Amino acid sequence: MLAFLVSSIRLGMAFLFGSVGETITEKSGHLNLGIPGVMCVGASCGCFAEYLYLSKAGVNANYFLAVFIPIVATLFGGAVMGFIFSFLTVTLRANQNVTGLALTTFGVGVSDYMIAETGSIYSKGSRFFTTSLPFADDLGVVGEILFSHGILIYLAIIIALATAFVLSKTRIGLNLRAVGENPATADAAGINVSRYRYASTCIGCAIAGLGGLSFIMDYLNGNWEYCIDAIGWLAIALVIFTVWKPGLAIIGSIIFGALYIASSYITGVSFASKEIFKMLPYVVTIIVLVFTSIRDKKENQPPQSLGLPYFREER
Amino acid sequence: MSANAAIELKNISKYFGGNAANKNVNLTINRGEILSILGENGSGKTTLMNMIAGIYFPDEGQIFIDGKEAVIHSPKDAFRYKIGMIHQHFKLVDVFSATENIILGLSEKGRFDLKEAAQRVKEISDRYGFEIDPMKKIHEMSVSEKQTVEIIKVLYRGADILILDEPTAVLTPQETRKLFSVLRKMREDGKSIVIITHKLHEVLSLSDKVAVLRKGEYIGTVKTSETDEGQLTEMMVGKKVSLNIDRSEPKNCEERLVVRNLNCVDREGVKILNNVSFTAHSGEILGIAGIAGSGQRELLEAIAGLQKVNEGEILYNNPKTGACDNLRDKTPMQIRDLGVRLSFVPEDRLGMGLVGNMDIIDNMMLRSYKKGKSLFLERKGPRDLAEKIIKDLEVVTPDAKTPVRRLSGGNIQKILVGREIAASPTVLMAAYPVRGLDIGASYTIYNLLNKQKEKGVAVVFVGEDLDVLIELCDRIIVIGSGSITGEVDARTATKEEIGLLMTKSADSKGGQAK
Structure with a gap:
């Protein structure tokens, strides 16, 4: 049971990164369906950087650099994907849905290629990412659940809380939400809609990329698996599940993590029914979607201009 | 140049494509004064004000503010000159509170403090007599509350010159009175107020001066105290222009479509059609004149079965069977099959x-x-x-x-x-079929409609250009704020007569007509 909970949290944080990143993006009105691709690229960039560092440093690898370098590389890789998305949809006026799906296909392909070209030494970096807080072992069950995790887990929660704060309590957050709700209004109020959309998409994608890194380096202990995109789709579903609230997403992500791996912890489940279990997060998302639609509370609806382009001349 | 002038426009022109929306407009807006900009639809009122508010940039001419030439490229620039505009379509974020909307986009120094901002909103609303809850969400507000938020938004940014684009179009008479008393208070406070309108009685009751535009051209400014409805209407509609549209005498007129006491409400429960009754004859073109948004669209949609009818009946005399059907009970498909055709050309041509x-x-x-x-x-x-x-x-x-x-x-x-x-319809309804068309194309459409009339079709033509209505139609009914305000014979009617009927609305009936 304990192992189940700890695993749920570790997997959940991969969802959390993706979901917080997508929430930031969607708050600007950008529906980025490229998140699965972004997470793949983020993960492979992180792994590649880790490979470069570890092959250079060898046994002298130091904790700080072994963690810091891949994280920066991942953020960079994600941001580049976000920039591509923004450039295509804002500057070149491409359709967001099509661009997002293309980005997913592109990201999965690129990351597979990058990983195939990367020496497997990056896997060793996993031990840095899973290094837990030193006092965790002394605290028994509480320590196991709360303090036994690697750095990315805590980073995910900090980012989620910080995002929730920025969105609801700062001027930047107010402006960003206005851009996603009603870009014409934001524009008339003197907010640079394009700049906000570019920035939020790049930042959002950079954060989402960390989800891929967290999945590989933390949850899978450094073993590359070709299913990051599945995590990405769930991250997008999580945004809906938690009605665009990053604070709620912390709990939602753990629930998603638990549902996703529940089958492995229940004995006597056949292979086929395991796949049905993996479907559960989507089912609960649909249920949440139905309920929020029925209740029709304005605060729980997606940003009003989600997925819609904004060009000033087209009045 | 008077010492009191807040804004002076000199020879302002603005072109869209080849069309002049404004041509050589000269206008002075004084401090502590309410100025009405009066004109028909498409006369360039909003375009002109948008240039002061920084939405458009003039192609020619200069703007002077306090005697100095000003260049206004964006709404932000306009705010720097203390100019704020309240648009007809509110620019508000639905899920935000009043205060959040008001401070949106401001880059004030210091901590972001909603409570303090709400306090300031309250101060402003107390000062001018607004009633508003600063924390109320926009989507819970009535139209008049939303407008209040828009006005406070402008005041919060320190505007001294307020431009309101048709502020009363969406208000009830009581709300209008309240708005006017607030505007008068602002005038006493030394602010300049410009209201764009086409309602004559409002112009007369509120403003100090009236500037009239017609087809993009500046006709003149008069003091409200020295003018009357007759003069203003004449300035607004101008002298009759002859178009030479062929018109034949109506033949074989039979009652084809009889509308009786039609009442409709829109989604918010506001009455848009109020006891509308008229008859359309076969072999005749019936014109419907009125200011845009007076219920023309809903009227045609009700006949076509697209708009829910709350009360009244729409009787259709079928020429083939001689039967009399009530269209109100029929689906749009059945109505179409009966030969009632709606060629609706709404603002968005492709839309419908x-x-x-x-x-x-x-x-x-x-x-x-x-x-x-x-x-x-x-x-x-x-x-x-x-x-x-x-x-x-x-x-x-x-x-x-x-x-x-x-x-x-x-x-x-x-x-x-x-x-x-x-x-081959038996009833053909066309709304604004020539909007945006050049002369040649317009005449093609007029000829088409005339041919239909000769064939014995009952043509209903909704138009905005009074010259066209007078020359094309046989009879014209005038609709104002959802009610029929009059019916005239197109062969003998004058533009002034129709113009006056158009600006007459249900709440100002009686005592206003010439």
């Missing part, structure tokens, strides 16, 4: 009649797709029809397979009207 990405043939099929018995679509008929329309109406298009979106506005309209006429 045609699918932009489909080619001309496919758009023909939108009306005929239910015909034919085979499993596959029958394309030959629609193709012949498309080619016939292209030839007869001189539609400029590479071929019949071009998506209609790529055609010019006039050609799109020709296709839409052509398709409806091709169904």
